[in-house]
Amino acid sequence: MDAKATSVPATGARCAQHPETPASGLCDRCGAFVCFECELPWENRSYCPPCSHRVKGLFGGSWFSIFAAIAAFLSLGCGALGLVAIVLAAVDLARIAAGHGQRGGLKLDLIAIGLGVIGLAIGAAIVLRLASGEAPSFDP
Numbered sequence: 628m629d630a631k632a633t634s635v636p637a638t639g640a641r642c643a644q645h646p647e648t649p650a651s652g653l654c655d656r657c658g659a660f661v662c663f664e665c666e667l668p669w670e671n672r673s674y675c676p677p678c679s680h681r682v683k684g685l686f687g688g689s690w691f692s693i694f695a696a697i698a699a700f701l702s703l704g705c706g707a708l709g710l711v712a713i714v715l716a717a718v719d720l721a722r723i724a725a726g727h728g729q730r731g732g733l734k735l736d737l738i739a740i741g742l743g744v745i746g747l748a749i750g751a752a753i754v755l756r757l758a759s760g761e762a763p764s765f766d767p
């Protein structure tokens with residue numbers, strides 16, 4: 628009857644996070660029992676919530692927050708990227724607020740927005756200097 632037999636034997640194993648819910652599988656990292664609700668697939672493997680936060684990379688943040696931070700750092704040299712960083716960080720913050728994002732990315736998002744604003748300010752200053760006819764040099 629059960630065509631989709633899992634690796635978990637029907638021994639009444641329960642989810643590590645939800646003691647009342649029968650386990651549907653095992654975490655590929657720590658081997659903890661997970662239920663359908665907790666099982667988090669990532670790159671052809673499934674993880675429990677704590678492990679998924681670890682394997683999903685840097686600081687537990689989502690790719691949005693990581694790219695936002697990278698764009699923010701680059702924006703210090705190219706102001707236009709500051710806008711990209713702010714947009715990416717804002718999207719990630721919205722996702723976190725909606726409960727879909729990785730809360731670990733929160734700090735990264737805020738850093739990205741801060742650096743993005745600085746990058747945009749530097750970029751604007753350079754554009755203003757160009758517009759005022761001065762050579763785009765950084766002489767103090």
Ligand SMILES: [Zn+2]
Pocket residue numbers: 654655656657658659674675676677678679
């Ligand atoms: Zn795990």
Ligand SMILES: [Zn+2]
Pocket residue numbers: 642643644645648661662663664665666
């Ligand atoms: Zn669960």
